Amino acid sequence: MLTTWLNCLVDMKKAKDENTEGQILDAAKNVFQAKGMDGARMQEIADKAGINKAMLHYYYRSKQLLFEAVFKNAFSLLAPQLNAILNDDSYIEDKVKNFTSNYISFVIKHPYLPNFIIQELNRNPDFILNLKDNKGFPNLEKFRKQVAIEVKKGIIKPISAEQLFINILALNIFPFVARPLIMTFINTDKAAYNKLMEDRKAEVANFIIHSIKNT
Amino acid sequence: MLTTWLNCLVDMKKAKDENTEGQILDAAKNVFQAKGMDGARMQEIADKAGINKAMLHYYYRSKQLLFEAVFKNAFSLLAPQLNAILNDDSYIEDKVKNFTSNYISFVIKHPYLPNFIIQELNRNPDFILNLKDNKGFPNLEKFRKQVAIEVKKGIIKPISAEQLFINILALNIFPFVARPLIMTFINTDKAAYNKLMEDRKAEVANFIIHSIKNT
DNA sequence: GTCTATAGCCAGATAGAC
């Protein structure tokens, strides 16, 4: 009994590592996120997956469909992160602290992901409309109400929920999206840049809270 | 005398509009900034310029060289904007106000530019090293000193110049880079989005100053 | 300087054996 259950868990883990389909998706993720849809080559994905080019078409029919699988996967990782700001029940101040710390850890684990999503949406803005109806798609409704309430109670200074949300996203996401630009301006190596990003876990939360909190 | 001078001015204006070389550069700018290096097609650039594909190679030798001309051009438009924050002599508070207002106007005039630069630098991070030695390349030296002085005098709260610079860039640049993402989350049409960006001219400056200024 | 025509290459996709 126990062994079947354990085998099941092992199989689930294997599912991504040893299935051909999982290997392809993983290789495709790396190549698409590094080079984008237009720059990616099916040959390179096949090589990274350790299989043949024909197999890619056997499993995913076309480059476009393989790309869409990778994109949806990436978006479904990002969406819950954003929902932590929008739908959680705690105070805005606490949410900002938690989100900032969590998000920066998240991006350190998935460095190419935010830029990938932003870039491909700029290439094809309509693409996101397909995802909009999914459950779990980030929605501002609850956050709008929360901001209005905390402003009314005098917990935070007057600000629109939209602008606050944009500011939170900007301060957290931009440094990773613009990484090469920032590294050159600040004139740092990789280690110093990572240190800077670690520091931002505290820095960004303080920056936002100083700005909005009533004293 | 007067007429030769006037003709000269007219010629300078014509230089970009009627020279074949200028027409090419203008068409290339539009196509490269919309589709990126990999997605751009020489045929489309030729069509937009109203000339033949062979002419592109006659003037710029290769797609790569044409691309580099466009990129350097774009970067030389962006750099002075950033230097307004780094090298101007006024107080940080005033610089933030001016920069925010100016930069947002700048991007409304050149909507694809920031995303283009960020995207292409992610594709090829070494590319920026070529530009680094140019005069006018943004440099943090002076800004570091200014921040240290204003912190010491108690004009602003303690913050590192690097983090402050990143925050200023993030709040100003990100909303345009992530435009499709934001438009979907906020659930707005084009007009409402533009209104939101107009509002940010005041919003962003206030947000930053509230956060760093000692009261 | 400007065009047409085409060389030469490379990528995505498929056929078909095993």
Next chain:
DNA sequence: GTCTATCTGGCTATAGAC
């Protein structure tokens, strides 16, 4: 399911007439 071999189209780049 997995492979090799190949088709087909589109792209950059060039040759060469005017």
